[in-house]
Amino acid sequence: MTIPPAVRIQAAAVRALYALPEGLRRAIAGKSVVRDGQRLAPDAQVMLKLQRLSGVALVMPGGVGASRAAMEHSRHLVGGPTDRTVAARSVGIPQEHGESAATLYTPDGLAAGSGLLVLLHGGGWVIGSRASHDHVARFLARRAGVRVLSVEYRLAPEHPFPAAAEDAVAAFDYACAKAADLGADPERIAVGGDSAGGNLAAVVAQQAVRRGGPAPAFQLLLYPATDASTRRPSRGLFADGFLLTSADMDWFADRYAPAPADRTDPRLSPLLAEDLTGLPPAYIGTAGFDPLRDEGEAYARALKEAGVEVRLSRQSDLIHGYVNYLGLGGRFREAAAEAAEALRQAIGG
Structure with missing residues (x-):
């Protein structure tokens, strides 16, 4: 481009x-x-x-x-230069509605049989794309030493809930079924994302475990939305002035899950699932100055109480969306590097 x-x-x-x-x-x-x-x-x-x-x-x-x-x-202003040491090729994921586009990222020199992250971009289920998160996918691939399959799921309001969740589950299933074609180890396939993408990643993990069969080896959840049914204190504390606002959250939710959608449905609010046992290990990164902070941390606590291995890391001095600002370096890059290291330890070489 x-x-x-x-x-x-x-x-x-x-x-x-x-x-x-x-x-x-x-x-x-x-x-x-x-x-x-x-x-x-x-x-x-x-x-x-x-x-x-x-x-x-x-x-x-x-x-x-x-x-x-x-x-x-x-993304051109804050994402930084494109990392050309990570190759990218287009992939089509069959879906009931046709085909979802995806990009497979492979770091130079990475042998076949690597771990693979199915990456779901943020953007409130309404905005964002593979392109907006290209720098994030390349950074995670190179720093963690894994392949990354970045997925273009259907967006609202054209395709409201649960379309994005359905596409996310289908993308994970595709990665498992085609692991050899993607150069991946089928036993080391993780799912992850930021914000709305973190929400979708959590939903994929729950759906995969509850139905039986292949399940993610790891969850990388960055400032995830986990409960659309209520407002926690951080929603008011950081309602305005820190990029993502409380009004923005209403705008996104009203387009993704308008009435009569049930906002307590675990496919929208994974924190409200009745059973969280047996889910894969998770790294949950939250931002201190983020209206989503408290629900992400509530999900970490709920997973721990269910016996799931969880690492919760609050970046107390940062704002929502911190992995998108890689080109600015400093604290943004440090926080993203920590998440990448967690992914490397979980499924990297």
Whole structure:
């Protein structure tokens, strides 16, 4: 994909800003932001300041189309240069409705029979794509030493709940059935995602275990949405000013699961599943300044209580979406590297 010159200039300016000495970046960030006993990282403060100045948000005034376009545009500014040491090829996943597109990422020199991550992108089930998360897929593949199958599931409002969940389950089934063709070890297939993608990954793990047969070896859940039926304290504490807002969450949910959808359905609210026993080990990463923080951490507690091996890691100084800002380095890259290392330890070489 050709990046417009104006976008290249904007991206270069952002990189130059984040290349400044730490003291200067702190000065640009301004007065420290402290909330709920947490101090926001200067890297995150600068990013939020840039976001406010640019007028770009997760939900744009132009609605679904404008919001999707803004996310695709933003990846060029904050995702960083494309890692060419990771090869990519297109894959078609058969579905009842036709075919879902996917991209298989393979790090240079990775032998056949590696672990594989089925990656489900974030974006509130409404925005986002394989393209918006290309840099995330490449980073995880290289740092964890695994193949990554990044899936293009159907989006709402054109395809409301449970379409995305159905596509996610079918993608996992495809990865298991075609593991040899994908160069993967069928015993080391993980599922993961960020935000809405983390929600879908949790749903896949539950559905696979409950029906019997192949199940994920590991879950990589990054600031996942786990309960659409209620509002926890973090929803109010970080309702506005930290990228994802409470109003955004309502907007996404109303498009993915409009009435009369049952928002207590475990395929939408995996935290509410009656039985969490027997699920695969999980790494759950949450962000301190995120309205989704409390429900992600509640899911970690529920899994532990059910006897599931869980590592919960709160990035207390960061905001929702932190793995998308790899090109900004600093704390964003550190947090993403921790998640990649958890994946490497679980299914890597």
